[in-house]
Amino acid sequence: MTALRFLAFLLLLVPPFTAAEAQAPVSECLAMAQGPGLVQPARYREAALEASQVRFTFVGHSTFLIESPGGVTIATDYSGYANGIVPDVVTMNHAHSTHYTDFPDPKIKHVLRGWNPQGGPARHDLQAGDVRIRNVTTDIRGGALGRVPDGNSIFIFEIAGLCIGHLGHLHHELSPAQLGSIGRLDIVLVPVDGTYTMAQANMLTVLKELKARIVIPMHYFRPETLSRFINGLSGTLAVDYKADPTVILSAKTLPEKPTLIVLPGY
Numbered sequence: 001m002t003a004l005r006f007l008a009f010l011l012l013l014v015p016p017f018t019a020a021e022a023q024a025p026v027s028e029c030l031a032m033a034q035g036p037g038l039v040q041p042a043r044y045r046e047a048a049l050e051a052s053q054v055r056f057t058f059v060g061h062s063t064f065l066i067e068s069p070g071g072v073t074i075a076t077d078y079s080g081y082a083n084g085i086v087p088d089v090v091t092m093n094h095a096h097s098t099h100y101t102d103f104p105d106p107k108i109k110h111v112l113r114g115w116n117p118q119g120g121p122a123r124h125d126l127q128a129g130d131v132r133i134r135n136v137t138t139d140i141r142g143g144a145l146g147r148v149p150d151g152n153s154i155f156i157f158e159i160a161g162l163c164i165g166h167l168g169h170l171h172h173e174l175s176p177a178q179l180g181s182i183g184r185l186d187i188v189l190v191p192v193d194g195t196y197t198m199a200q201a202n203m204l205t206v207l208k209e210l211k212a213r214i215v216i217p218m219h220y221f222r223p224e225t226l227s228r229f230i231n232g233l234s235g236t237l238a239v240d241y242k243a244d245p246t247v248i249l250s251a252k253t254l255p256e257k258p259t260l261i262v263l264p265g266y
Helices: 003-013 028-034 176-182 200-210 223-231
Strands: 053-060 063-067 073-075 089-092 110-113 125-128 131-141 147-159 162-166 187-191 214-218 238-241 246-250 259-262
Touching (some): 053 214, 089 131, 223 259
Parallel strands (some): 073 089, 089 110, 162 187, 214 259
Antiparallel strands (some): 053 063, 053 246, 125 131, 131 147, 147 162
């Protein structure tokens, strides 16, 4: 066998990095809920993660860089920047200038918009490597247009046994149907600005209904706004301030008491 033919044979044995939006596996999160510009490295890679770990880096505003044990990188509310790397997947919850871009890097494999430009709800259920990503749509305020149905998406990431929800630009409390479609959330990334999304008291109601073990605040613009949100917790969540914007979380080490993890940057 020539060297060229041998190389071609080896390539046939290597599976593609991601699976397109084909038949997704059964959702563990839903089943449990319903049962009884910069220099860019060729590949984003810090220290290897264990099979049960997920790495989160707060890029700022409502953008997090999420990395799976299998090396899949995701940028939430991507507006064109993700810590200087090209992620494998980007999500854009709402068509707002700081939450999306019309010009994502063409090297990004999957661009998931939380709204449907053709009208009606956006529908996503993507298996990318060891990550499943799906969405649940919510409405947004539309100014003079009034309430706009399905203008925002809550994206749910199922990674390493964890169910992670990014609430995006949530403008209203959730209906029983929406809560059922979301399912169990272990970790929730929540906007706490209190004005552009929804009042902090209403957002606290949403968190009580979601019952996540870890809450990570975002989209708060000023430290004073975050402090007001924390003061409104009334001891319902422990508060853990981190000095570094990156944290590694695992289903094995979820806190016994629901905890607000504050990462630097806003």
